Every structure is written in C-alpha cells, then in structure tokens.
Amino acid sequence: MFARGLKRKCADGEEDGEGALAALRAAPSYSLQRQSLLDMSLVKLQLCHMLVEPNLCRSVLIANTVRQIQEEMTQDGTWRVTAPQTVGRAPLDRLVSTEILCRSAREAEPPGPGLGDGHAPDMVSELCVVPSAQALQSPQSSVWEVDSPRENRGSFPKSLDQIFETLDSKTPGAVEELFSDVDSSYYDLDAVLTGMVGGAKSGHSDTLDALASAPALPPSSSCKDLGELDHVVEILVET
Amino acid sequence: MAGAGGGGCPAGGNDLQWCFSQVKGAIDEDVAEADIISTVEFNYSGDLLATGDKGGRVVIFQREQENKSRPHSRGEYNVYSTFQSHEPEFDYLKSLEIEEKINKIRWLPQQNAAHFLLSTNDDLRINLWHLEITDRSFNIVDIKPANMEELTEVITAAEFHPRQCNVFVYSSSKGTVRLCDMRSSALCDRHSKFFEEPEDPSSRSFFSEIISSISDVKFSHSGRYMMTRDYLSVKVWDLNMESRPVETHQVHEYLRSKLCSLYENDCIFDKFECCWNGSDSAIMTGSYNNFFRMFDRNTRRDVTLEASRENSKPRASLKPRKVCTGGKRKKDEISVDSLDFNKKILHTAWHPAENIIAVAATNNLYIFQDRIN
Numbered sequence: 001m002f003a004r005g006l007k008r009k010c011a012d013g014e015e016d017g018e019g020a021l022a023a024l025r026a027a028p029s030y031s032l033q034r035q036s037l038l039d040m041s042l043v044k045l046q047l048c049h050m051l052v053e054p055n056l057c058r059s060v061l062i063a064n065t066v067r068q069i070q071e072e073m074t075q076d077g078t079w080r081v082t083a084p085q086t087v088g089r090a091p092l093d094r095l096v097s098t099e100i101l102c103r104s105a106r107e108a109e110p111p112g113p114g115l116g117d118g119h120a121p122d123m124v125s126e127l128c129v130v131p132s133a134q135a136l137q138s139p140q141s142s143v144w145e146v147d148s149p150r151e152n153r154g155s156f157p158k159s160l161d162q163i164f165e166t167l168d169s170k171t172p173g174a175v176e177e178l179f180s181d182v183d184s185s186y187y188d189l190d191a192v193l194t195g196m197v198g199g200a201k202s203g204h205s206d207t208l209d210a211l212a213s214a215p216a217l218p219p220s221s222s223c224k225d226l227g228e229l230d231h232v233v234e235i236l237v238e239t
Numbered sequence: 240m241a242g243a244g245g246g247g248c249p250a251g252g253n254d255l256q257w258c259f260s261q262v263k264g265a266i267d268e269d270v271a272e273a274d275i276i277s278t279v280e281f282n283y284s285g286d287l288l289a290t291g292d293k294g295g296r297v298v299i300f301q302r303e304q305e306n307k308s309r310p311h312s313r314g315e316y317n318v319y320s321t322f323q324s325h326e327p328e329f330d331y332l333k334s335l336e337i338e339e340k341i342n343k344i345r346w347l348p349q350q351n352a353a354h355f356l357l358s359t360n361d362d363l364r365i366n367l368w369h370l371e372i373t374d375r376s377f378n379i380v381d382i383k384p385a386n387m388e389e390l391t392e393v394i395t396a397a398e399f400h401p402r403q404c405n406v407f408v409y410s411s412s413k414g415t416v417r418l419c420d421m422r423s424s425a426l427c428d429r430h431s432k433f434f435e436e437p438e439d440p441s442s443r444s445f446f447s448e449i450i451s452s453i454s455d456v457k458f459s460h461s462g463r464y465m466m467t468r469d470y471l472s473v474k475v476w477d478l479n480m481e482s483r484p485v486e487t488h489q490v491h492e493y494l495r496s497k498l499c500s501l502y503e504n505d506c507i508f509d510k511f512e513c514c515w516n517g518s519d520s521a522i523m524t525g526s527y528n529n530f531f532r533m534f535d536r537n538t539r540r541d542v543t544l545e546a547s548r549e550n551s552k553p554r555a556s557l558k559p560r561k562v563c564t565g566g567k568r569k570k571d572e573i574s575v576d577s578l579d580f581n582k583k584i585l586h587t588a589w590h591p592a593e594n595i596i597a598v599a600a601t602n603n604l605y606i607f608q609d610r611i612n
Contacts, residue, residue, distance in 0.1 A: 033499075037445060040503060053338065056362040057393045057412050058508045061449045064391055068445055 031078060034069060041066045255594055255609040257557045259550055261315060263290075263300070264603035266548065276599035278586055282346035285590040288316050288597055290604055291341025295324045316606055355399070357407060362393035365409055367421075379421065380409060380428065395510075396455050402462040406431075414451030416467060418478070434467075434476055436483045446498040446507065454510035459519040460591070466522055468513040471495060473524050475536070488534045488541065491526050493564040493575050506580050516589045525584025528573065529600045530560055546584060546598045546605040557607065 048059045073079035273294030280289050288300040301319035327339045356368045363383040366376035393412045400406035405421045417430035450470035458465045467474050474484035501507040513524040525531045534541045543560045563572040586599040594609040
C-alpha cells in the first residue's frame with residue numbers, strides 16, 4: 001500500500017501526536033486522490049451494465065478495488081457513518097459487494113428489501129444501489145449530482161453543517177484566510193496512487209518530495225466532475 | 240530493455256531480421272467495431288491462418304506454394320475461405336444477448352489426438368466439449384459462488400496441455416493458475432497444482448490486483464512450461480515449480496507510473512495474449528502504439544517492433560523501436576506520453592515451425608517473416 005510515513009508538506013505548527021491518522025492528515029493529497037479513485041470506481045461500477053460488451057472480469061476487479069479503498073478508509077477512520085438526518089440512507093459502514101454485478105441493464109427497479117439490512121460485510125452499499133436505478137434513467141448525469149454525494153460518502157459528519165455555516169457567515173476576506181493553508185495545486189494522481197514517483201526514476205522515493213517537483217497535470221475529465229470546493233471542504237473536515 | 244542495436248530480433252539463437260510480408264484489412268481511419276480482429280491462430284502445420292472478428296466473421300488464409308522463380312520469398316497467405324460463424328442472438332429465456340464476437344479459434348489436429356475442446360465463454364465455468372457431440376457439454380470447473388455477492392475472482396483463460404489430454408490449466412483475475420487433471424475427479428474443483436507468485440510488498444498499490452490479473456495462459460509446445468500474461472509482464476513457469484515463475488519479462492514497465500490514467504480510460508483492463516515460437520526459444524506479446532515485443536529466452540535479448548502501414552513496403556525490414564522513459568528523448572525514440580493507447584496489439588500468432596508471425600492491429604492483420612540471408 002501507499003507508504004504511511006509521509007513528511008508534511010505544509011508545516012502549520014500543529015503537533016503531530018495521533019499516529020497513523022496524523023500521517024494521513026499530513027498528506028492531504030493522498031486522501032484526496034484516494035477519494036477521487038473511489039469516486040471514479042463507483043461511477044465505473046454504475047456504468048458497467050451499459051457497456052457494449054458486458055465484462056464480468058472488469059466489474060469484479062473494480063469492485064475489489066473499491067473494497068480495498070473502503071477497508072483502508074475504515075481502518076483510518078475516514079470512512080464515517082452518515083449523519084442521522086439524511087433520511088432514507090442506510091449507514092455506510094458496510095463494504096460494497098459485488099451484487100451490482102448480478103444486475104443486468106433490464107432490471108430497472110431498485111434491489112429488494114434483502115439489501116441494506118444488517119448482513120455484514122457483503123451488503124450492498126446504498127451508494128451503489130440508488131444511483132444505479134437513476135443512472136439507468138439519466139445515464140448522462142453524474143451519480144454525485146443526483147444523490148447529494150457528500151452525504152452518501154459518509155465522510156462528512158455533522159460538523160460539515162457547521163463548517164458551511166461558518167463559511168456563510170464569514171466576510172470574503174475571512175473565507176480566503178480560512179482556505180489559505182490549503183494547497184490547491186493538483187498533484188500527479190498517478191504518482192501518488194501507484195506509489196511510484198516522478199515517472200523517470202523508478203523506485204520508492206519519498207512521495208511528497210517528488211510531488212513537489214512533479215509538473216502539474218491538467219485534471220482528468222472525471223476529476224473535473226468533482227468541484228474544487230468538494231476537495232477543499234474535505235481537507236477542512238479531516239484536519 | 241535492450242533493443243538489439245543493428246536491428247532484428249534474435250530468436251532461436253540466431254540473429255533474425257524481421258521484414259514486412261503482407262497486410263490484410265481496410266485502410267480506413269474509421270474502424271467499425273465489427274471489423275476488429277478478436278483472434279488469430281495458425282493451424283498445426285502453419286499452412287492455414289485463421290482470424291475471427293467481433294462481427295462473427297472467420298477468415299481463413301492459406302499459404303501459397305513457394306514460387307520457384309522467387310525462391311527467397313516465402314509463400315504468401317491469401318484468402319481461402321470466409322464465413323459467418325454465428326449471428327447475434329437473443330436468449331429470450333435468460334434475457335441475455337448472445338453476441339457474435341469470435342473469442343477464440345482452435346484448429347483441430349489432423350492426427351488422432353485429443354478430440355476434446357475447452358470453452359470458457361462464461362467467466363465462471365469451464366465446459367468440456369467432445370468434437371462429435373455438439374449439442375451439449377460437460378461442466379468441469381464451476382467457480383460461481385452460491386451468493387454472487389461473494390464473487391471476487393473470475394476465470395480469465397484456460398488451455399489443454401499439448402501432450403497430456405487429461406490435463407488443463409485455467410488462470411484467474413487474481414493472478415493465479417490452477418492445473419487440473421480430469422482423471423482425478425469429474426468436477427475439477429480441486430486443482431492438482433496451484434501457481435502463484437508471492438506479491439512484492441514494496442510495489443503494492445490499489446492497482447496491484449488488477450495488473451496481476453492474467454489475461455492469457457499458453458503451454459509451450461514441449462508441454463514442460465507455460466507462459467502467463469498479466470498487464471505489465473509475461474512470465475514463464477516450469478510446471479514442476481508452483482512457487483514462482485522461472486522467467487519474468489517486462490513488456491512495458493514504463494506504464495507502471497501511469498496506472499491510474501490507464502485505469503481511468505479502461506486500458507488497464509485490456510487483455511493481451513502471448514505466444515511461443517515453434518521451438519519454445521522465443522515468446523511474443525503485444526503492447527500499445529501497435530508495438531509488439533519479442534523475448535529470446537536463450538540470449539535474454541528482447542526487441543520492440545511496430546506494425547504500421549508506414550513500414551509496409553514489401554520485404555522492408557522492421558526497425559526496432561524504443562520508448563523513452565525519462566530524461567532526454569533520443570532521435571527515433573517515442574515518449575511514453577506520445578503512445579497511442581487506442582492502437583493496441585492484443586492478438587499475435589507464431590507459425591509452428593518457421594519464423595513467420597501474424598499480428599492483429601485492430602482491424603488489420605500484419606504478416607512478418609524473417610529475411611533469409
């Protein structure tokens with residue numbers, strides 16, 4: 001897996017005394033990219049049954065990737081349960097199963113009541129189930145636009161509301177100050193996620209160092225779908 | 240990756256110069272999905288070469304007799320027969336569309352050898368067919384779980400042993416190969432051997448499993464070895480050693496740092512095949528940008544060649560290609576970011592006895608042969 005002992009990129013004066021989670025916090029790019037990979041994978045799973053050639057192998061591999069990410073996020077404590085006020089959404093502390101692979105394009109109705117009830121750990125996440133039905137009706141729309149994505153992910157607890165309130169009440173200058181310590185430059189997605197750095201040199205050099213020197217790449221089309229604000233807010237929540 | 244300096248791929252211990260021989264297929268920029276070649280296979284003598292495409296068409300080429308007035312040019316392959324294998328169907332009972340794509344062509348041996356065929360059209364089952372009984376098959380491997388939610392691994396390829404007709408292997412999406420002996424039990428859910436290379440923990444990433452998925456498995460002609468193709472490498476295994484391969488050849492290691500992009504554009508799921516030469520001294524597999532790679536197992540040398548219309552003059556030698564992985568790009572090198580990932584060579588075949596190869600590049604079939612000095 002991606003190395004955990006990462007050096008901080010921006011020294012913000014806070015003490016690092018919380019172990020693995022702190023190391024992760026010190027590398028906002030890693031969790032951002034991991035989240036982006038998770039989002040990308042979930043979208044791919046939704047669209048699996050819309051492929052010209054249904055490909056079970058591909059679906060299984062993508063589902064396994066999602067599972068790996070969710071397991072790691074669960075261990076990190078970054079995969080949090082949804083706030084209770086999200087009505088109709090089941091808790092998202094379950095892992096994604098491959099039930100989605102069983103459904104063909106002709107199944108327009110949402111899955112039955114067997115899902116979402118307490119069978120661990122292979123229950124289908126609501127995340128996959130509901131958007132799937134909707135994706136069939138409006139294949140072009142982004143899953144995230146339809147389903148209040150931040151809440152579905154479960155990584156934004158109650159405090160998110162507080163943050164938004166804070167943001168609303170601040171004057172423009174203060175908002176900028178709030179975001180001032182966030183590094184919004186785009187990191188090389190590949191370099192971070194594959195643990196291999198700097199293209200030219202193979203090996204496992206410190207990722208953050210290499211990131212600092214890596215050229216900024218234009219965001220990929222799927223990353224564009226996630227608004228910049230999403231990334232920024234996520235950083236704030238995890239800090 | 241050491242490309243041979245002067246050009247030419249060593250195979251079988253001799254230095255060979257690969258030359259263009261023929262190309263089949265339309266030149267159109269716009270390629271219809273149905274015209275994409277999905278399988279290429281020489282028959283046992285090499286006199287026949289078959290291709291199948293996604294539209295269900297099979298084309299069989301036959302090698303012409305050698306021309307006495309041009310003794311240095313090998314016989315050309317010309318169309319012998321074309322037919323539509325099957326039409327798309329809709330299975331109303333299961334509500335499934337049965338596509339017409341030709342997944343694999345297997346030639347029947349003319350001698351009285353094995354009369355059985357394996358089919359793995361389904362990712363979860365392997366069926367055994369007797370060539371004279373075409374209306375039913377016998378299921379010998381079934382990995383479908385009772386609860387589909389528990390499915391985490393699928394079958395990706397299967398092949399019979401060339402000498403022992405009761406032995407076959409099948410590969411999985413988790414990078415494992417199981418060897419089964421049909422004499423042991425009717426349902427081969429227990430394997431006789433299990434081949435898996437331990438993972439290198441230092442290179443682990445979220446993509447590790449995907450790139451370990453085996454896209455093709457091929458026995459050597461001798462039957463002593465088998466070769467597996469995963470996303471970045473080909474591995475040669477000794478059937479007597481299950482713990483690790485005896486050889487690993489990097490096909491395009493420069494893609495390792497691009498895995499996330501390749502995951503995004505789905506290229507990471509491309510299924511490359513591989514093949515042996517007749518004497519098992521060399522192996523070949525495809526890559527992107529219409530490149531294909533050959534590895535000489537004896538000399539340990541390898542070469543990258545390209546199938547392109549630009550190099551399609553009769554008997555023109557193929558120049559080795561090189562991908563620039565960093566630093567200054569030399570003349571004639573191509574940088575990783577300039578590679579065309581839409582031009583992928585998934586299917587290649589090597590004549591069973593001679594140095595003639597068939598390379599499928601999307602909808603074109605290229606035939607190359609060595610130049611006789």
